[in-house]
Amino acid sequence: MTVKSIRRLAVSGTLAFGVLTGGGLAAKAQDEALVSFSVMKPEIAVKLAQAAMESCRGKGAQVAVAVVDRFGNLQMMLRDRFAGAHTPETARRKAWTAVSFRNDTLALSEVAKPGAEAYGANFITEALMLGGGVPVEAAGSIVGGVGVSGAPGGDMDDACARAGIEAVAADLAF
Structure with missing residues (x-):
């Protein structure tokens, strides 16, 4: 033939x-x-991390910022010069938790308090129920997550993470 x-x-x-x-x-x-999905380009992850760090600097805080893809894999880590030694790993775990649970870690910290319905989530390896981790969405899908650690409180970490997302919102719109 x-x-x-x-x-x-x-x-x-x-x-x-x-x-x-x-x-x-x-x-x-x-x-x-088949399944299709989107992830942020590395350049967008860098821009997001830098904007989040600048937001915290403007508030007088030295932080670490981690950006992960939609699967929780680290894309970008940025640590300010005086941020504590623990902050890079804490930021990464916050970002991982945000994409894994598909929710911000400030909200998760409330529902995972002792005696609350989701308290057991605190015992999942890698999960960190402290404010500062926020999923990054584009067109209704999670495309990554950002975690900030080092500000004096989860509320400020969360605000800086959201400032980073806001800085790349136009880049993610499609």
């Missing part, structure tokens, strides 16, 4: 399959079997 014959057979077999299955059904089945 020649290459030309094999191609002809493959084309006719594909056409016959399309006719027998109703054409669009095969394409629909393929679409249902």
Whole structure:
């Protein structure tokens, strides 16, 4: 059998399959079997981290900022010169928690207090229920997360994270 014959057979077999299955059904089945997702470009993660750090600097706080992709993998880490040694890991875990739980960690810290319904979430490895982790969304989907650590309180960490997201909002709009 020649290459030309094999191609002809493959084309006719594909056409016959399309006719027998109703054409669009095969394409629909393929679409249902695959998943598409978006993540931030590294340049956007850098811009977000820098804007979050600048926001905290403007408030007199030295922080670390972590940006993770939608799966919780670290994309960017930025630590200000006087931020504590613990802040990079804390920021990363806040960002990871935000994407993993699909919610900001300031809100999660309230529902995960001792005696609250979600208290057990505190015992999940890597989870850190302290304010400062915020999911990053674009077109209704989570595309990453940002975590800030080092400000005097989770409220300020959260505000700086949101300032970082605001700085890249136009870049993420599509």
